[in-house]
Amino acid sequence: MKFRIPRGTQDLLPGEVEKWQYVEEKAKELCRRYHFSEVRTPVFEQTSLFQRGVGETTDIVEKEMYTFEDRGGRSLTLRPEGTASVVRSFVENKLYADTPPTKLYYIGPMFRYERPQAGRQRQFHQFGVEVFGTEEPDVDAEIIDLGYRFYRATGLADVKVELNSVGCPRCRPVHREALVEYLTPHKEELCKDCQSRLERNPMRILDCKNESCHRITEGAPKVIDFLCDHCGPHFDSVKEALELLEVPFHVNTRLVRGLDYYTQTAFEFVLEGKGGGSLGGGGRYNGLVEEVGGPETPGIGFAVGLERVLMALEQQEVELPLQTGVDCFLVTLGAEAKKHGVTLLKQLREAGLSAERDYLDRKMKGQMKAADRARAAYVAILGENELAENRVKVKNLATGDQETIQLDKLVDYIRDVSK
Ligand SMILES: [Zn+2]
Ligand SMILES: [Zn+2]
Known part of the structure; x- marks a missing residue:
């Protein structure tokens, strides 16, 4: 089913x-x-x-x-x-x-x-x-x-x-009376709905879209005059x-x-x-x-x-300024880096930034693709070498610019560039 x-x-x-x-x-x-x-x-x-x-x-x-x-x-x-x-x-x-x-x-x-x-x-x-x-x-x-x-x-x-x-x-009753008096001689020319409105709710005839009704009401008494x-x-x-x-x-x-x-x-x-x-x-x-x-x-x-x-x-083709991508996508290579990544991700999110990572053990190329799909502004790449040196590579996906920074500066860095 x-x-x-x-x-x-x-x-x-x-x-x-x-x-x-x-x-x-x-x-x-x-x-x-x-x-x-x-x-x-x-x-x-x-x-x-x-x-x-x-x-x-x-x-x-x-x-x-x-x-x-x-x-x-x-x-x-x-x-x-x-x-x-x-x-x-x-x-x-x-x-x-x-x-x-x-x-x-x-x-x-x-x-x-x-x-x-x-x-x-x-x-x-x-x-x-x-x-x-x-x-x-x-x-x-x-x-x-x-x-x-x-x-x-x-x-x-x-x-x-x-x-x-x-x-x-x-x-309103004064206007209503004047309106009914004005419309009654034209009753036969009104649409079926308006003919019944004439008794129940004559004011509604004023906003009828029917051509004949519209024409008849053109000179009708207006509420604002009453x-x-x-x-x-x-x-x-x-x-x-x-x-x-x-x-x-x-x-x-x-x-x-x-x-x-x-x-x-x-x-x-x-x-x-x-x-x-x-x-x-x-x-x-x-x-x-x-x-x-x-x-x-x-x-x-x-x-x-x-x-x-x-x-x-x-x-009207209005472009809405929507922000749907993440501020930082974390790419890790190797078991140690991946483990450290858990903490980094937590720190980024605690700082109010949106952050994402790979959960399918993809290789570098696959992780970079995932970062694209997440419309990440920045990718932080943490490999075994970087980890050993307490550093992390940061890449701006829009410009392709890349630099290596100190690992404990990552959150501040992403926060500064995301402002
Ligand atoms: Zn009044
Ligand atoms: Zn009508």
Whole structure:
């Protein structure tokens, strides 16, 4: 029987996984600078959490969840996104009792039953952040800035932010009414989905990709023209802060988020050029914590798909500065030298250097080949003669330069040249 990897999943092998580590490292480093702490939640949760927290009527919940019953008869679901779990954890652990704001980030696998295609897997990975406990517009701008800097740090230079405000439960119904009034005479020209959205969720019609819907909505009432005296100034302040932070953005009034608990700021990161398109996005969700059973707490976050980032980096031919080789490969000749090599290797590693040796009793030529395969920067050659003289030969594999140094200076030597 031949085992095969499940459809829509992938093995990240050496050669590829270093790129992932690089990108994840950038995310972690930025989060450290912006004073976010990591949170790790389980990959499965009660199914009802996602029905509540993601939304019963969303495609994710209706069609894409990995839901199963465990041996105790509980309905569990592999998390299809990160926010619901983080909110659950925030509420369950009473993090709201700490002085706000609470700033959290996560990196990990998510699961959706979708048609696998380039950049879209059934097990995929997201980096996301959430801030709880403040409505301060500077925070909206700060996390947009964080997302923007993250892409820049990975090497994606041409990322722009699309920004909108979707209002609040006070101003949205006024817009909704105007929108329905505007669209109703055109009902027959809307696509099937949008005809049903007209009653359930008319705002979603604004971001329908159907040509006819797009044309009809061109002159439709925009949410930003209906913002109340709370949401209007909030939106202006977000824009002002983004300008101070030098984050390029433009207002896209078609950018909407479908669920009732989404409020005010909505944004998307869009890549220009080769392999361009949406890279991720987020927004404010002032009603979500309550929805999940917590006290009224404003929140805002974003999530970015790491597969999408990795694919974009490749399409834009960004060279990542990956260091995959070892600092020193130890070649030994003869039993005595080999024995001494055990100590040398230990000393190199203790000094924080990466070091490797041959474990197959290869001859000199074979060991040198192994050093090449390990992409060693330096090879240290220790034979019987060198050992007798307390010396070791050091060869720079890139230049071919070679010199003989004192044996007890090897660690310092490699450390100096590896800086
Ligand atoms: Zn409002
Ligand atoms: Zn439509």
